Amino acid sequence: MTTDAIATTAGADGGLVPAVLEVDQLTVTFKIRTRPFRPKQQVTAVNQATFSIARGETLSLVGESGSGKSSTGRGILRLVPLAGGSVRLSGVDVSQLSTAELRKQRRHMQMIFQDPYSSLDPSAQVRDSIGEPLKVHEHLGGQQLTARVAELLDRVGLPAHYMSRYPYEFSGGQRQRVAIARAIALQPRLVICDEAVSALDVSTQNQVINLLEKLQDEEGLSYLFIAHDLGVVRHISDRVAVMYLGRIVEVGPAERVFESPAHPYTVALLSASPVPNPVIQRTRKRIILAGDLPDPSDPPSGCPFTTRCPEVMEICTQVMPPAVEVAGGGHVLCHLYDHVPPPVTPVAIRPTEQPVMHLDAVSPAET
Ligand code: SF4
Numbered sequence: 001m002t003t004d005a006i007a008t009t010a011g012a013d014g015g016l017v018p019a020v021l022e023v024d025q026l027t028v029t030f031k032i033r034t035r036p037f038r039p040k041q042q043v044t045a046v047n048q049a050t051f052s053i054a055r056g057e058t059l060s061l062v063g064e065s066g067s068g069k070s071s072t073g074r075g076i077l078r079l080v081p082l083a084g085g086s087v088r089l090s091g092v093d094v095s096q097l098s099t100a101e102l103r104k105q106r107r108h109m110q111m112i113f114q115d116p117y118s119s120l121d122p123s124a125q126v127r128d129s130i131g132e133p134l135k136v137h138e139h140l141g142g143q144q145l146t147a148r149v150a151e152l153l154d155r156v157g158l159p160a161h162y163m164s165r166y167p168y169e170f171s172g173g174q175r176q177r178v179a180i181a182r183a184i185a186l187q188p189r190l191v192i193c194d195e196a197v198s199a200l201d202v203s204t205q206n207q208v209i210n211l212l213e214k215l216q217d218e219e220g221l222s223y224l225f226i227a228h229d230l231g232v233v234r235h236i237s238d239r240v241a242v243m244y245l246g247r248i249v250e251v252g253p254a255e256r257v258f259e260s261p262a263h264p265y266t267v268a269l270l271s272a273s274p275v276p277n278p279v280i281q282r283t284r285k286r287i288i289l290a291g292d293l294p295d296p297s298d299p300p301s302g303c304p305f306t307t308r309c310p311e312v313m314e315i316c317t318q319v320m321p322p323a324v325e326v327a328g329g330g331h332v333l334c335h336l337y338d339h340v341p342p343p344v345t346p347v348a349i350r351p352t353e354q355p356v357m358h359l360d361a362v363s364p365a366e367t
Pocket of ligand 1: 316321
């Protein structure tokens with residue numbers, strides 16, 4: 001096990017705060033068959049992703065399906081093998097740990113999935129599902145285990161007697177609360193929420209998000225929030241990272257990214273996100289990107305966005321753009337800023353103003 005000094009990262013307010021998670025040049029590859037009867041090909045799902053998350057901070061990862069968001073989350077937890085790079089949790093390089101050491105570290109990083117059935121055994125009572133990590137890591141049993149499960153259910157807004165129920169007896173929102181209770185049972189430092197609210201209706205979504213924020217305030221949890229709903233992302237994030245074809249093409253404080261997106265892909269993504277104000281919705285400019293995400297087994301040369309970018313230039317197809325610092329915070333990978341520092345959002349694709357989505361207060365867990 002390697003333990004070094006804990007690095008710092010820029011917090012949402014620009015000050016330096018200790019980094020809980022440091023991801024450096026993370027690369028994840030898969031061998032998949034892209035066409036029937038053809039040999040398997042190597043696909044780079046995550047290409048040198050680099051970012052950090054501070055204690056109590058929420059960093060959201062956004063991008064289209066297939067952009068590499070979930071593979072990044074799974075790579076951090078080493079649920080998939082890493083092809084390169086490192087992942088440090090509170091200074092511990094988890095990418096170098098043996099299986100036994102990794103098992104011990106896993107208590108500090110947990111994942112909440114879109115479908116709670118992925119983490120809850122449908123044939124087990126909730127007491128056993130929530131209690132399993134407590135049995136394994138803290139060797140609890142009997143009354144002690146029952147008391148801890150009751151306490152965890154209370155923290156996620158569910159009554160203690162629900163512990164004798166099975167997952168199928170809950171609504172979608174309640175099942176996600178049970179999954180959250182299991183995720184926080186060992187008081188982790190980092191929770192990866194992989195589309196954790198995407199399958200819920202809007203009001204249930206709001207309640208689960210408010211619950212996540214309450215738990216973050218109480219325990220200083222750090223979240224990597226993987227989502228495609230930009231309204232939710234805007235509400236919950238301190239910082240936002242935008243992924244395209246396995247690369248993080250823009251990262252920065254949420255307010256800066258939403259108010260002054262620098263990368264043409266971010267601008268297009270934001271323009272496609274509906275806003276609750278019908279007047280703005282009617283008048284705002286929508287950027288329609290041509291074509292689909294390129295085949296990841298045969299990515300374009302130079303900038304990965306060349307095949308769909310409305311601003312593409314000759315250099316884009318030849319040279320990968322370097323990371324350029326953005327004045328309002330963060331970085332962008334785009335040749336538009338080789339000579340003109342961002343944030344100069346390309347006028348031709350500047351989006352109209354988007355209002356912040358406000359969520360309701362936490363309400364009882366009858367969802
Ligand atoms: Fe578009 Fe070129 Fe910038 Fe890539 S580098 S996003 S192709 S302008």
